[in-house]
Amino acid sequence: MCQERDALLKKLSDAGNSLLVHLREQTAAITSGDPDFGRFDYIIEEAKIHKCQIGHDYDEHVVHHACGCPLYRTSESLRMAAAHGQESQGMQS
Numbered sequence: 001m002c003q004e005r006d007a008l009l010k011k012l013s014d015a016g017n018s019l020l021v022h023l024r025e026q027t028a029a030i031t032s033g034d035p036d037f038g039r040f041d042y043i044i045e046e047a048k049i050h051k052c053q054i055g056h057d058y059d060e061h062v063v064h065h066a067c068g069c070p071l072y073r074t075s076e077s078l079r080m081a082a083a084h085g086q087e088s089q090g091m092q093s
């Protein structure tokens with residue numbers, strides 16, 4: 001197991017959960033008739049950006065480190081991992 005991948009996946013999960021919390025808060029404000037429900041727009045946008053950045057970091061890591069699920073283990077990522085002396089597990093050509 002790759003600890004960095006696991007840490008990034010946890011951050012991605014946390015960022016997704018945070019985004020959902022803000023969306024639920026805005027939905028509750030709308031359904032309760034709060035005229036200032038737009039105050040959540042900036043918070044939601046920032047949460048989306050944060051989640052996307054972490055998702056990008058995760059994708060970059062698993063592609064370059066070849067430690068993700070087999071779908072991420074492209075021939076290029078496997079070549080890069082081999083060049084860095086890393087072992088690819090569970091992938092056959």
